[in-house]
Amino acid sequence: MFNKETEYALRGLVYIKLQNLKGRRPGTAEVSKEIEAPPFFTAKILQRLVRSGLLESLKGKGGGFFFDPEKPELQLVKLVSATEGDRSFTGCGIGLKYCDKANPCPLHEKYAPIRESINNLLSEETVQSLAQKVHKKEISLTNALK
């Protein structure tokens, strides 16, 4: 579904949001440990997210990552665009440049609705909505079995 960067970003951001809800700002070491992702790579990914304006950070003692409460919720489609680029869930199933209802590839009829439901999912869900689910329910962010 997603590449590694997006997976780590998703897990990391949901973890950060959960901690923010508790009034905390986790740092790279904590985030990478909790989501079981490579530490330096996690740091790099979070940095990129800050640079692209999807996440905030604070240096120095007591520093760490957090979401700007002023900003709207972060739709997954925005996140995935930032990590994988725009074309990840827009292309043709078999890789044709021009493939649409008027000029379909042989997979189009069945694949188009699936692609659409992926895009719906990515528009409907946000980092915050995912964090809520983890917060409220018996839902996990890591590989630890409960």
Place this chain on the structure above:
Amino acid sequence: MFNKETEYALRGLVYIKLQNLKGRRPGTAEVSKEIEAPPFFTAKILQRLVRSGLLESLKGKGGGFFFDPEKPELQLVKLVSATEGDRSFTGCGIGLKYCDKANPCPLHEKYAPIRESINNLLSEETVQSLAQKVHKKEISLTNALK
């Protein structure tokens, strides 16, 4: 959706099947040209498919690629397993090792049905069924606009 190898394999196999229906056995040069894929890479991919038993080939004059009429239709899931490995449409959306109905990640509820419909598509459709669609309808295999 798929990686390049799978895309080229899909387009190539459908083209080969279409030519087989006309009593022809296309070679690597023809296939790569018709599906607009890199010639040497196409050759390598078709070779791999032959080695894994999904396609037949004949060397020498009049040689080329063809499907064994004795074999059952080639389900896309078989093809994708050969080119991308088994785990491409079985994993968790956010990359957790253990994620299922009993121990779901926050994306599971909405992603699981999508993943299932992808797997249904890949089981239902075959190289032959896609070739039939191209044969019967106004459906394209290449980037050429009609």
Place this chain on the structure above:
DNA sequence: TTACCAAAAGACCTTTTTGTCTTTTAATAA
């Protein structure tokens, strides 16, 4: 104002994917 802390920046590396090319092998036809 100094000591310390933690993110930012960026160089560097490894692996996988994607792609190219040459040589060898096997089949066919003359």
Place this chain on the structure above:
DNA sequence: TTATTAAAAGACAAAAAGGTCTTTTGGTAA
């Protein structure tokens, strides 16, 4: 049997993805 044809095999290489590490910068707190 020889010339020709086309796939098989495998070495090689570029690009992208994934990952590591060191140095610099900017904050905080004592």
